[in-house]
Amino acid sequence: MKSEMSLFDWLLVKRNLVVTKNIKKSNLKIPEGLWIKCEKCGLLMYHKTLKKNLKVCPQCIHHFPTSSYDRINQLLEPNSWQPLNNNLSSTDPLGFSDQKFYGKRLQDMKVKTGLHDAVQTGLGKIGSIIVAIGVMDFRFMGGSMGSVVGEKLTRLIELATNKRLPIIIICASGGARMQEGMLSLMQMAKVSSALYKHKKLGLLYLSILTSPTTGGVTASFAMLGDLIIAEPNALIAFAGRRVIEQTIRQDLPANFQTSEYLFNHGFIDLIVPRTQLKLKLIQLLTFYYPSLK
Numbered sequence: 001m002k003s004e005m006s007l008f009d010w011l012l013v014k015r016n017l018v019v020t021k022n023i024k025k026s027n028l029k030i031p032e033g034l035w036i037k038c039e040k041c042g043l044l045m046y047h048k049t050l051k052k053n054l055k056v057c058p059q060c061i062h063h064f065p066t067s068s069y070d071r072i073n074q075l076l077e078p079n080s081w082q083p084l085n086n087n088l089s090s091t092d093p094l095g096f097s098d099q100k101f102y103g104k105r106l107q108d109m110k111v112k113t114g115l116h117d118a119v120q121t122g123l124g125k126i127g128s129i130i131v132a133i134g135v136m137d138f139r140f141m142g143g144s145m146g147s148v149v150g151e152k153l154t155r156l157i158e159l160a161t162n163k164r165l166p167i168i169i170i171c172a173s174g175g176a177r178m179q180e181g182m183l184s185l186m187q188m189a190k191v192s193s194a195l196y197k198h199k200k201l202g203l204l205y206l207s208i209l210t211s212p213t214t215g216g217v218t219a220s221f222a223m224l225g226d227l228i229i230a231e232p233n234a235l236i237a238f239a240g241r242r243v244i245e246q247t248i249r250q251d252l253p254a255n256f257q258t259s260e261y262l263f264n265h266g267f268i269d270l271i272v273p274r275t276q277l278k279l280k281l282i283q284l285l286t287f288y289y290p291s292l293k
Helices: 007-025 047-052 068-075 102-113 147-163 178-200 241-248 259-264 274-288
Strands: 035-037 044-046 082-084 119-126 129-136 167-173 205-213 227-230
Touching (some): 035 047, 068 119, 082 147, 147 167, 147 178, 178 205, 227 274
Parallel strands (some): 205 227
Antiparallel strands (some): 119 129
C-alpha cells in the first residue's frame, strides 16, 4: 500500500533529518513533541508532517494512535458535525475502587481528554450523504465500554433507524469497563439489539476497526457491520494470546490477531489505510445510496 506523501513532503522530511543531525552536533536542546520517531521503521518526522499525513508514517504506513476529534475532522465535511448526547456522563453505581476511586478516575479522564466518556456520537456529512457516526476514543480509559458508551451508541442507532440513515461506528477499545461490572456487559446486548432493528429495515451499518479493538466490543457491535473495514496491522481480538493458548493448548501464529490475518480468514471485508478511508467511505455510501449523492 502506497503512501500519499508528496515529493515535496519527502524532501521536507529529508531536510529535517539533516537539520536534526546538525542540531545534535551543536548540543542544542530540541523542544519535546516537535520531532516524532516511527516505532516501526525509525523514521524521524516533524510533527506537522505527520499530522498532514493523518498520523500515518509516510515510509512504512504505520498508523499512529489518533483521537476521536482527529477522526471526525478527517472524515466529515467541514462544519457538518452535529454532536448528540454530548453531556452524558458515567456515575459510579458500584462504588468501585482499585488504585483510586472510579469516580475520581472518571473526573481525571474528563480533564485529560476533554470528553465526557469514551465515545463521541453525532450526525455529519461524508461527501454529500448524511451519516450517523460514533467514534470511540482510546484515550478515555482505554476506550472501554461502560453504560454511557452503550447508551450513546444505542441512541445514535435508534435515531439513524428513525431517520433512515446509514451508521458508521469507528471502534477503538480495550473491551468492557470492569469498573461497571455487569452493567457494562449489558451494553453488548443493548447495542446489538438496536443494530438488529436497523438491519431489519435494510439500512446500512459500516464498522471500522482500529488498533486496538478487543474484548466485549469485538464480541458485539464491532463485528456486526454489513461491511467490516479495518486499518492496516490493527490489533483485533477478543481475549489475549496467552489466555487463548492456555485454553486450547496450542501455539498460535505470530500475526493471528492482526487485521491482515483476519482478512485472509474471512472475518473482515476490507483493509483501508487511514489516508484513503474517506474516499472509500464515499464510494461505499454512494453505491448503497445512489439517490442521495
